[in-house]
Amino acid sequence: MVEHQGRPGWAEVEDFLSATLVQGGAGMEAVVRSIDEAGMPRIEVAPTAGKLLMLLVRIQGAKRVLEIGTLAGFSTIWLARGLPDGGHLTTCEFRPEHAAVAQRNIDAAGFGATVDILIGAALDTLPTLAGGDPYDFVFIDADKGNNLQYLKWALRLGRPGTVVVMDNVIWEGTILDPGSDPDAAAIRAALEFMGTSDSFEATAIQTAGAKGWDGFALAIIR
Ligand code: DHB
Numbered sequence: 001m002v003e004h005q006g007r008p009g010w011a012e013v014e015d016f017l018s019a020t021l022v023q024g025g026a027g028m029e030a031v032v033r034s035i036d037e038a039g040m041p042r043i044e045v046a047p048t049a050g051k052l053l054m055l056l057v058r059i060q061g062a063k064r065v066l067e068i069g070t071l072a073g074f075s076t077i078w079l080a081r082g083l084p085d086g087g088h089l090t091t092c093e094f095r096p097e098h099a100a101v102a103q104r105n106i107d108a109a110g111f112g113a114t115v116d117i118l119i120g121a122a123l124d125t126l127p128t129l130a131g132g133d134p135y136d137f138v139f140i141d142a143d144k145g146n147n148l149q150y151l152k153w154a155l156r157l158g159r160p161g162t163v164v165v166m167d168n169v170i171w172e173g174t175i176l177d178p179g180s181d182p183d184a185a186a187i188r189a190a191l192e193f194m195g196t197s198d199s200f201e202a203t204a205i206q207t208a209g210a211k212g213w214d215g216f217a218l219a220i221i222r
């Protein structure tokens with residue numbers, strides 16, 4: 001293969017795609033600033049991935065979205081942008097101080113009446129949602145060790161046809177070396193569950209960008 005000196009890399013291409021197709025999105029600059037100001041980790045989804053979430057919610061025609069892992073509300077706001085008027089989003093956040101930052105960002109983006117933040121361990125708050133209307137779309141992006149449990153909650157709180165997206169399923173390729181890292185093992189187990197369970201029709205896509213080598217799983221509940 002010909003060597004390309006100074007050839008652009010994934011991160012630069014990602015910047016180009018964000019600038020060309022996403023343009024930051026109104027209000028998202030303030031969300032990113034809030035993450036930095038609060039000293040929170042910069043692990044929000046890439047702008048291109050956020051816009052993908054918005055498009056998937058719209059393609060699905062989802063009226064009720066469940067998110068597990070709010071952080072500062074970056075993906076929450078993208079998901080909410082995909083909802084029709086009268087749509088609803090429930091998002092689960094472990095840490096109250098992160099939820100407070102997210103609530104401010106969600107309110108500033110105009111989704112205060114659309115979004116409910118459930119504060120606490122999702123495995124404690126998700127059971128409170130049982131018995132309500134099913135969710136049409138579930139985005140899992142929280143502590144990776146509980147991914148398998150979160151998939152099972154998606155099955156309980158969804159319906160046939162519900163779309164499930166799970167972030168960070170490649171984890172720099174460590175899913176092939178699950179002994180290296182408990183998170184890698186948990187992510188791999190969740191993928192294997194999606195692949196073997198009769199309840200999911202699933203695939204996964206690798207991504208390379210500003211956040212390195214990762215990817216997401218996409219499934220529907222059968
Ligand atoms: C981490 C978590 C994420 O959800 C992500 O997208 C990237 C990194 C992390 O915990 O390191």
Ligand code: MG
Nearest residue numbers: 043141167168
């Ligand atoms: Mg993530």
